[in-house]
Amino acid sequence: MSATLFDKLWDSHCIETDDDGSSLLYVDRVVMHERTGAVALDSLARRRRSVRRPEHAFCVVDHVVDTLPGRSDDTRVPGGRDFIVALRHGAASLGLRMFDVDDDDQGICHLVSAEQGIALPGLSLVCPDSHTCTLGALGVLAFGIGTSELEHALATSTLRAMRPATMRVSIAGQLRGHATAKDLALTLISTQGAGGGRGTAIEFQGEGIDAMDVEQRMTLCNMAAEFGAATAVVAPDEAVFGYVAAAPLAPKESPLPCWRALRSDPGACFDRDIGLDAARVSPQVTWGTSPEQCVGVGDPIPPPKDAAARQALDYMGLESGTPLASKPIDAAFIGSCTNARISDLRAAAQVLKGRRVASGLTAICVPGSKRVKRLAEAEGLDRVFEAAGFEWREPGCSMCFFAGGESFGTGERVITTTNRNFEGRQGPGVRSHLASPAVVAASAILGRIASPGTV
Amino acid sequence: MEAFEVHRGVAAPLLQANIDTDAIMPSREMRRVSRSGLAAGLFANWRYLDPKRRIPNPDFILNRPERTGTSILLGGPNFGCGSSREFAVWALAEFGIRVIVAPGFSPIFQKNCVANGLLPAEAPGSEIRALAAWSDRDPQRNRVTVNLRASKIEGAGAQIPFAVPQGQRRRLLRGLDDIALTDRRAAEIDAFEQERFVAQPWVRLKQSP
Ligand code: SF4
Numbered sequence: 001m002s003a004t005l006f007d008k009l010w011d012s013h014c015i016e017t018d019d020d021g022s023s024l025l026y027v028d029r030v031v032m033h034e035r036t037g038a039v040a041l042d043s044l045a046r047r048r049r050s051v052r053r054p055e056h057a058f059c060v061v062d063h064v065v066d067t068l069p070g071r072s073d074d075t076r077v078p079g080g081r082d083f084i085v086a087l088r089h090g091a092a093s094l095g096l097r098m099f100d101v102d103d104d105d106q107g108i109c110h111l112v113s114a115e116q117g118i119a120l121p122g123l124s125l126v127c128p129d130s131h132t133c134t135l136g137a138l139g140v141l142a143f144g145i146g147t148s149e150l151e152h153a154l155a156t157s158t159l160r161a162m163r164p165a166t167m168r169v170s171i172a173g174q175l176r177g178h179a180t181a182k183d184l185a186l187t188l189i190s191t192q193g194a195g196g197g198r199g200t201a202i203e204f205q206g207e208g209i210d211a212m213d214v215e216q217r218m219t220l221c222n223m224a225a226e227f228g229a230a231t232a233v234v235a236p237d238e239a240v241f242g243y244v245a246a247a248p249l250a251p252k253e254s255p256l257p258c259w260r261a262l263r264s265d266p267g268a269c270f271d272r273d274i275g276l277d278a279a280r281v282s283p284q285v286t287w288g289t290s291p292e293q294c295v296g297v298g299d300p301i302p303p304p305k306d307a308a309a310r311q312a313l314d315y316m317g318l319e320s321g322t323p324l325a326s327k328p329i330d331a332a333f334i335g336s337c338t339n340a341r342i343s344d345l346r347a348a349a350q351v352l353k354g355r356r357v358a359s360g361l362t363a364i365c366v367p368g369s370k371r372v373k374r375l376a377e378a379e380g381l382d383r384v385f386e387a388a389g390f391e392w393r394e395p396g397c398s399m400c401f402f403a404g405g406e407s408f409g410t411g412e413r414v415i416t417t418t419n420r421n422f423e424g425r426q427g428p429g430v431r432s433h434l435a436s437p438a439v440v441a442a443s444a445i446l447g448r449i450a451s452p453g454t455v
Numbered sequence: 456m457e458a459f460e461v462h463r464g465v466a467a468p469l470l471q472a473n474i475d476t477d478a479i480m481p482s483r484e485m486r487r488v489s490r491s492g493l494a495a496g497l498f499a500n501w502r503y504l505d506p507k508r509r510i511p512n513p514d515f516i517l518n519r520p521e522r523t524g525t526s527i528l529l530g531g532p533n534f535g536c537g538s539s540r541e542f543a544v545w546a547l548a549e550f551g552i553r554v555i556v557a558p559g560f561s562p563i564f565q566k567n568c569v570a571n572g573l574l575p576a577e578a579p580g581s582e583i584r585a586l587a588a589w590s591d592r593d594p595q596r597n598r599v600t601v602n603l604r605a606s607k608i609e610g611a612g613a614q615i616p617f618a619v620p621q622g623q624r625r626r627l628l629r630g631l632d633d634i635a636l637t638d639r640r641a642a643e644i645d646a647f648e649q650e651r652f653v654a655q656p657w658v659r660l661k662q663s664p
Contacts, residue, residue: 015647022622024640026647028658038488055660079486086488130539130563144563147541148570156637158644162620195533199562230562251657290473308472404483422475422537424500
C-alpha cells in the first residue's frame with residue numbers, strides 16, 4: 001500500500017485508535033510560550049502532576065515580552081510580567097529548558113524550535129500556538145494545540161486527535177521576479193478561500209517547492225494556518241537535512257535512511273488535490289481583514305462579493321476599484337514567525353540599502369530570534385535597516401498581535417510581513433496590509449504601498 | 456468536568472463568518488495567569504463602547520435585555536478561527552455559554568470547546584438562520600433545546616440534526632477529564648515509547664541541564 005508522507009508521520013506516532021476514530025499519538029517534543037505555557041504549568045502544579053518527559057519539553061518567551069532595546073521582565077502588556085515570571089518559575093520547578101529573556105537563543109517559539117533542533121524530520125511536536133504548522137516544512141508532524149491539550153501532552157507525552165483528511169497542493173513552476181513564498185500562500189488563500197484547507201493535513205509538493213529554500217517553505221507552511229489547515233508538511237530533502245544538521249539538539253549523525261523515507265510514495269492517494277503555478281504568482285498585498293482578501297500589488301481592489309467584504313473595506317478605509325499601489329501608509333513592520341528569518345531580512349535589506357523610508361513613517365524591524373539577529377548583525381544588515389530609518393529591535397512576536405501593550409495608532413495603515421490582518425489584530429482600529437518583506441521594504445521607502453520593482 | 460446530555464437555554468445569533476478568537480477574547484483582556492476571571496473580557500471590542508472603561512454597547516446582542524442568560528450561541532462559518540488561545544473558550548464558559556451551533560468550526564477551537572465541556576454543534580447554515588429568526592421573535596420564550604444523545608436541536612418547530620466528531624461526542628457525554636482518561640493507557644504509552652526509543656535512539660534527548 002502506498003502511503004502519503006502525512007500517513008507515515010501519523011502512523012509512526014499512533015499508539016492506538018479508538019473505535020470512535022480518535023487516535024492517541026505519541027508526542028516527541030512539547031514547546032510552549034509564556035502566554036499559554038504559564039497557565040498550563042500552573043494548573044499542572046495544582047493537580048500535583050509532573051511532566052512525563054521534562055527533557056522533551058521547552059519553554060520560550062516571545063508573546064508578551066517587550067522587544068525594545070534594554071528590555072527586562074517588565075512589559076507594556078498589562079500583567080505581562082506575571083506570565084514571564086510564572087513560566088520561569090514553572091520551568092525551573094519542573095526541570096524544563098527555558099529560553100528566557102536574556103538567553104542567547106531566545107526568539108519566537110517556532111524559530112527557536114527549528115534553530116535548536118527541537119523540531120527534526122520525523123518527530124512529532126506540539127505547541128500551544130496556531131502557527132506550529134510552520135515546522136511541517138522540516139518534515140515534522142506539528143500541531144498547534146490548546147492549553148488543556150498542552151497540559152495533557154506534558155503529563156502523558158500524548159495528544160488525542162482525529163486523523164485529518166489529506167490534501168495535496170501541487171506547486172508547478174518556480175517563483176519568479178519579486179514573488180516569494182508569502183505571495184504564493186496569499187494567492188493560494190485568495191483563490192481557494194480562507195477556509196479552503198479547513199481541517200486538512202496539507203502536503204506541499206512539486207517543482208515550485210523543490211526549488212524553494214527551507215526558510216521559504218517555512219513561510220508557506222506557516223500560512224497554512226490562515227488556510228484553515230490542521231497542519232502542513234513538506235517532504236524533507238537534502239536542503240532540510242543540511243539546515244537541521246548543525247542545530248544543538250540534532251543528533252550527531254543524522255539518521256538519513258530514516259529521514260529519506262519521509263516522502264509520499266508514488267501513487268499515494270490524497271483525499272483532495274489542488275494545484276497552483278508558482279510562475280504565475282506576483283507580489284501580493286491584502287486589502288481586507290481576512291488573508292483571502294488580497295490582490296496583486298498593482299491591481300485594483302475587486303468589487304465586494306458579500307457583506308463581510310463591505311465591512312472589511314469600511315474598516316480598512318478603502319474603496320473597491322481603486323489600486324492599492326497608491327495608498328499612503330503610516331507604518332511598516334517586518335517581523336513574526338512568518339517572515340523574520342535571516343533570508344527575509346536579507347530580502348528587505350536588499351531593497352532598503354542606500355535608501356531612506358518616507359518621512360514621518362514608523363518603520364520597525366524585529367528579527368525573529370537572537371540567532372537571526374546575530375547573523376544579521378554579522379552581515380551588517382542592522383546598519384542597513386537603521387540607516388534607512390528602521391528601528392532595530394530585540395526578538396519576539398512584538399506587534400504581530402496586540403496584547404494591550406504597544407500598538408500602531410487607531411486608523412493607521414500598516415504594511416506588515418505578519419500573517420493575520422483581522423480587525424484589531426495589531427491594535428484597535430489598526431489597518432493591516434499583509435505582504436512579503438520586499439513589498440514592505442519598498443512601501444516603506446515610498447510611503448505608499450508599492451512593489452519592489454518600483455523603487 | 457460536567458457531563459453533557461441535554462441543554463435548554465436562550466440563544467443569541469452572531470452569524471457572520473470567521474468570528475475569530477481575538478474577537479471572542481481580545482488578547483489585551485488575557486491579563487492573568489489563570490483560567491478564570493475572563494468573562495468580563497468576552498467580546499470586549501464589540502460588547503463595550505469603551506473596553507477600557509467597560510461602557511456597555513447597548514446594541515451588542517449579548518447586552519440586550521431580551522438576551523439575558525444567553526447560553527447558546529448561533530454562529531457563522533469557520534467559527535473560532537485564528538489564534539489557538541483557549542482563553543476564548545474559558546471566557547465563553549465562564550460567561551455561561553454551553554453550546555455553539557455553527558456551520559463549521561476551526562479545529563483547535565472545536566477541541567478546546569470539548570476539553571471544557573462546551574458543545575460545538577455543526578449544523579447547516581440555513582437551519583441556523585431559521586433558528587435565529589425564530590429566537591429573535593421572542594428570545595426568552597423561544598428557547599432552544601440541544602440534545603446531545605439524540606444529536607438534535609429542537610427549536611423553530613423543528614428537529615435539526617447536528618454533527619459533532621465521534622470521539623468528542625463521547626467525551627462530552629461522559630464528562631471525562633482527558634488526562635484521567637489517558638492515564639488508563641499508561642502501559643501502552645510506555646511500551647510504545649520504549650519501542651520508539653530502541654528503533655530511533657536519536658529521538659530521545661538527555662536530561663536537560
Ligand atoms: S509571531 Fe505572531 S503569529 Fe507568530 S507566534 Fe508570535 S504572535 Fe503568533
